[in-house]
Amino acid sequence: MTKTILIVDDKLNVRIFLKELLSEQGFRVVTAVNGRDALFVARHEKPDLILLDVMMPEMDGQEFIQVYRKESETPIILLTALLEEDDKVLGLELGADDYITKPFAPRELLARTRAVLRRTNKEVAPADVLRAADIAVDRGSHRVFVGEHEVKLTLSEFCLLEALIAAPGRAFSRADLLELLQGNAFEGVERTVDVHIRNLRAKIEPDAGKPYYIETVFGIGYRFRPED
Numbered sequence: 001m002t003k004t005i006l007i008v009d010d011k012l013n014v015r016i017f018l019k020e021l022l023s024e025q026g027f028r029v030v031t032a033v034n035g036r037d038a039l040f041v042a043r044h045e046k047p048d049l050i051l052l053d054v055m056m057p058e059m060d061g062q063e064f065i066q067v068y069r070k071e072s073e074t075p076i077i078l079l080t081a082l083l084e085e086d087d088k089v090l091g092l093e094l095g096a097d098d099y100i101t102k103p104f105a106p107r108e109l110l111a112r113t114r115a116v117l118r119r120t121n122k123e124v125a126p127a128d129v130l131r132a133a134d135i136a137v138d139r140g141s142h143r144v145f146v147g148e149h150e151v152k153l154t155l156s157e158f159c160l161l162e163a164l165i166a167a168p169g170r171a172f173s174r175a176d177l178l179e180l181l182q183g184n185a186f187e188g189v190e191r192t193v194d195v196h197i198r199n200l201r202a203k204i205e206p207d208a209g210k211p212y213y214i215e216t217v218f219g220i221g222y223r224f225r226p227e228d
Helices: 012-024 035-045 062-070 083-095 105-118 155-165 173-185 191-204
Strands: 002-009 030-033 050-055 076-081 098-102 128-130 135-138 143-146 150-152 214-217 223-224
Touching: 002 012, 002 035, 012 030, 012 050, 012 155, 030 035, 030 076, 035 050, 035 062, 050 062, 050 105, 050 214, 076 105, 083 150, 083 191, 098 105, 098 155, 105 155, 105 173, 128 155, 135 155, 155 191, 155 223, 173 191, 173 223, 191 214, 191 223
Parallel strands: 002 030, 002 050, 050 076, 076 098
Antiparallel strands: 128 135, 135 143, 143 150, 214 223
């Protein structure tokens, strides 16, 4: 089935370039000029992935994420300028899955786009449920439960929890987890993993300040608490 990608950027030349690039690869592409326009398009077109500029008039990328994350967990890749480090981190904290720094090579954008879409297309049996402690990860329906309470995760948060809970006690390096999220095309910005883990802890931990489930392995990365 053809995947739909929503491009959100206030610059016409960027929208044209990305639409031509992605259309040539077989994607269906829709566009929006700012966050407000993107909300309307996303609600009607139901995209499989959103490529989102940060700096835009009327409603910027960060404001868009804040609103849209209340409605949908559609993967979002931020398109950010080289020096907008704070924008990158804030975007991830708000619920973006990844970011690409402008200017970027077409090959890199396609690789990162495909990496995110591959994670959404993983074929698993509906009954394939991972359990550890009182957390259940249903890989068929992409649902997560802590006890009887369901928690909503972004795609990146889900994939990180899925990897950690599948191997309790195993220490994953930040580089391992970043490659899991971005494939072989990752930029090597391991801070991305820290932001996603912080968001994940805020959603599943009884006290995010004193994590119980996801432990930090100092000098390495993270692991899911091993069975007692």
